[in-house]
Amino acid sequence: MSDLFPPFEPERVEPKRARFKPIPFRLIAPNVVTLIALCLGLTAMRLAVDGKFESATICVLVAALLDGIDGRLARLLKGTSRFGAELDSLSDFVCFGVATGFVLWTFVLHDLRSFGWVIVLTLACAMALRLARFNVMIDDPSRPEWQKNFFVGMPAPAGAITAMLPLYLQFIGLPVQDYGAPFVGLYILFIAFLTISRIPCYAGKTLGTRIPRDQVLPIFVAVVVVAGLLFAYPFEMLALTVAAYLALIPVSVARYRKLERDHAAGAMIPAAAEAAVEADSEPKI
Incomplete structure (x- = not known):
């Protein structure tokens, strides 16, 4: 009976239950954008x-657009977190590896039967490997600052947008779905290779941080023209954008090599000066 009717102790203080601290909305907002993309x-x-x-193509394109927004939104709101980074990588794999490959398989690669499915698996696995390497390289403290303006290999969103070029061509009137399955398969393998390669691709993270005053109005006009063309001729503009992006990869490689040589030369000068100082400090016989 004593368990049913415990004695009343007015001096006893019951311990307070532990409560979770409320999470600021700025930490949640980027993850919400990532989930929408997923x-x-x-x-x-x-x-x-x-x-x-x-x-389906528009869904993948909007997911790629949101993928570019969520990271910048997290940095703007100071809401970056390890959880958000992992969620973003998982979303990228599903959207740009699995979903993109499945759309291409349903569109035309099923005509190649088992070989077409092997191509889809190759694209998905290449995206997974590329994202895993990206996550590892983020934590590399010895990476020079100038290298952060380049991606190692084609990034996953760009890989999905470029991989869907056959769909753009179909929508503007080319009979890709009827006759182009072998060419599409080879093209997707090429894109998969670019994603896992170590070919540097310009990231453009510092693009537009400072704009000369005399170029502001021309940039506004160019943005309006491009936006108008994109709305009027969406898939034609996407096809041209993909072609231009692929054509600029050699330019990005040349720029990366030049910065790499400049960095190596800059690192050699202090080393040579330090060696000269040590040679002068040695006792003369």
């Missing part, structure tokens, strides 16, 4: 099954 990637797979390839 939902778009999964929705693209359903739309591809229904034969709505144009809507």
